[in-house]
Amino acid sequence: MSIIATGITKTFGAFKALNAVDLVVPSGKLVALLGPSGSGKTTLLRIIAGLEQADAGSGRIEFHGEDVSNTTAGKRGVGFVFQHYALFKHMTVADNIAFGLRVRPRAERPSENKIAERVAELLKLVQLDGLDRRFPSQLSGGQRQRVALARALAVEPKVLLLDEPFGALDAKVRKDLRRWLRQFHDEIQLTTIFVTHDQEEALEIADEVVIMNQAKVEQVGSPQEVYDRPSTPFVYQFLGNVNVLRDIAAWSATGPIHDNGRLAADGLLYVRPHDIAVTRHEPGALGVPAVFRHAHTAGSQTLISLELLHTRETVEAEISRTELAELAIKLNDLVLLRLRPSHTFQHDYAI
């Protein structure tokens, strides 16, 4: 079931949360809506779910080619999972999951036996067998979120919408659960959109990442595309560390700079730390001279801070521990920096 949103605008008083946003989610994909807080991603998700109305006359929402803009949330066939779970506190896990089936009109309601079967099946699917009699308060955050997921799936939704599903969990659980979600998605193949402000999360599990900023979509692409070939300075800075270099002339003397003209508009150069090569300072050698100021050595890679000699800008470079050992430099030593060829955009790489 594909989801297409066209020209969605939403204003809250004077604040524009969404400005003529378009979004296409192909059937069966896991898509991340990624952006800083206030970028409009949650609002877009809620409009897709029908929990919020887009401004009158602004665009439409289609599920599988069918216009659902004026369909109520309950009739759209969406499964919605909230950041803070929104489980019904006074009901057991089993009753929570069965809720969507029990509120159906009598004619469509399955028998209690069928409901019990379905609940057991879903509990198994989210790996919570045997917890059916517990109350939400007796579960951990990760378990609660899986109950919320099972509850949303009970009504056999056509699309699954997750609002910051791991936002309230601690780092370790968060990582486990997002990998689990990826596997889970591969099993059930349900068109899924999830909202997150965590770029690592989006890049790790999504088929496609939609990056939003200030009520607009900045870029859409696979995780590798958006990471390697950001189309705007915002995306460059939002996804991972980036050095913003002003002195393009000095850097272009060290080798060719290719950015497909996309970023040149602001006259700045955006370079990831791992695209900067560090060599010992030798007379006559090519490179931008810099002073070695600090090294963060905890981790598989070493992140070193350098101060450019001419502009006094601070630049970060990421090199392996072996490389750092081979350099044999001490703090405040002079080094030369060059752009690695890999940072360049390939010309035959069409978007």
Next chain:
Amino acid sequence: MASTISNLQRHRPPATSQPKVTQDPVWVRWLLTTIALLFVAFFLVLPLASVFAEAFRRGINAYFAAFNDPDALSAIRLTLLAAVVSVPANLVFGVAAAWAITKFSFPGKSLLITLIDLPFAVSPVIAGLIYVLVFGLQGWFGSWLSDHDIKIIFATPGIILATTFVTFPFVAREIIPLMQAQGTDEEYAAITLGASGWQTFWRVTLPNIKWGLFYGIILCNARAMGEFGAVSVVSGHIRGETNTIPLHVEILYNEYNFVGAFAMASLLAVLAIITLVLKSFIEWKFQQGRAEA
């Protein structure tokens, strides 16, 4: 106000669990505790005990004889009637208002919140007078009402109106903060799962606010049965017709019928005690619910 204090108590750990350095010296604790207890003894326990002492002064037979009077029975009936009408009316209004205030945004919302508090802010006597001015014989609708032979002031409808007015805020005040704290996510979740608005209310919202709602109802009921000022203005004090228990107590007392007055007063005192017990029970339940959440 009472609920604010108990809210504070709910969240504070008991003093004994505090580390020693953050505790006041022993004499300060003793002094404050003694002052509080003495105050309670003199101003609350002693009067309460004296109500029962006076009521039983001439023995248990005289006590029960006091109720065997048509005027007394009529006062009890009228008080019950006023409560039976005004409490459900305020229950419906309170839930509707709380729902509107916490789940929707609409123009005039803050005005509604302020107006709900009006009966707390205004003297009950004024509240009674308002109804006399509106529905009384010389009032705005007075001639129309008397033309149609409808009696509101100095009759049962006036008493019910005045009682409803003074007990207006109790239910709404109790559940608005509760519903605000709970937010709307659970309701939204129910809606995306296909529940109708009605199903969402009965299956999701109501179970979440039920203890707060009970709390509001018992406070509302206690006030409805005990109200004096507003009811006194609209009642006209017609014996056997428009006297409620509190008004009847006053009449008997003014006639030096102390046993009768205190016997009737003991009914209200028992009501107060039952209310307090229920209130503690509900607070305890509330706390359990919170500990689970």
